[in-house]
Amino acid sequence: MARILQVRDPETIRIAVEALRRGAPVAMPTETVYGLAADATNPAAITAIYEAKGRPRFNPLIAHVCDIEMAKAHAEFSPIAERLAEAFWPGPLTLVLPLKADAGIHELATAGLATVGLRAPQGVARTLIGAFGRPLAAPSANRSGRISPTTAGHVAEDLEDRIDLVLDGGPCAVGVESTIIAVDGESLTLLRPGGVPVKTAEEAADVKIRRNDGGATGIIAPGMMRSHYAPEAKLRLDAVDVRPGEALLKFGAKAIAGEGQASWTGNLSASGDLREAASNLFSFLKQADCNAKAGIAVAPIPMEGIGEAINDRLNRAAAPRD
Ligand code: TXA
Ligand code: MG
Secondary structure, three states, rough: OOOEEEEEOOHHHHHHHHHHHOOOEEEOOOOOOOEEEEEEEOOHHHHHHHHHHHHOOOOOEEEEEOOOHHHOOOOOOHHHHHHHHHOOOOEEEEEEEOOOOOOOHHHHHOOOOOOEEOOOOOOHHHHHHHHHOOOOEOOOOOOOOOOOOOOOOHHHHHHHOOOOOEEEOOOOOOOOOEEEEEEOOEEEEEEEEEOHHHHHHHHHHOEEEOOOOOOOOOOOOOOOOOOOOOOOOEEEEEOOEOOOOEEEEOOOOOEOOOOOHOOEEEOOOOOHHHHHHHHHHHHHHHHHHHHHOOOEEEOOOOOOOHHHHHHHHHHHHOOOOO
């Protein structure tokens, strides 16, 4: 069973750095979701991440840095990339940038691509990267295909004895993964909606962000398969009523027809606050999944702001499984 260490304990960072130096992956809280971190320059450490998650190796990992300086040692920053990093780092934005020829990030982490996904996270993750002194490759700390964890308890349940250490920093404030934007000179492409709303990023960059249509010329995030974030129960989105035995995920104060028939009810945000809804999304989905007798009905969620990321994750959770 994984050992859970509290981040407020002054010994925790030292113990985590020792584990990282040995090449062991460590689960760490970030403001988005918990990540399973390992030395991005060490092939054995990266292999240990893929194994613990059961993740396909063609799917590259985000390298987490403590600041723009560390990021610039590994990737080429165009002026627009720099603007975005300055506006949102540390924070829930990942930039996919051209990899520098002499970057130390191992090709197992980038899956051999000519680009690298870089993000400077907030909080204890940042402290940990600073103390370690090198980028940390970190996918979400769940088994591949499962819902991303937003508490240390979720990580421990999902990865059990596959990892040694989980740093517990409480529930993640943002609750959905980072927004991923590919930067090609002055052109920006959205690879994944996430914690930074697209409109907010467009305003900071002063450039329109292209939606990724996945077409022949489109850049893709290899990990964005349609069916992902898979709960066991079937999801019914934009539900205006509840059928007997369904678990119900509500949003806002509006009553839903047949609510009394729900096997379980959770309100993502009774006041209709999308940021609160995002922070509750994954833990409520897990609870709904445990308590559903006949699927999960999900009330409509507006597409504004972080609502785009919420709807993206719900659509993936509802997609047919292969
Ligand atoms: O909020 C987050 O981004 C969290 C926390 C832990 O930082 N991490 C996360 O990692 O969600 P992961 O591995 O679950 O998702 C990263 C996504 C994958 O879909 C991967 O294919 C894509 O980023 N990605 C990484 N590097 C890329 C690259 N060079 N080009 C295109 N897509 C890339
Ligand atoms: Mg993930």
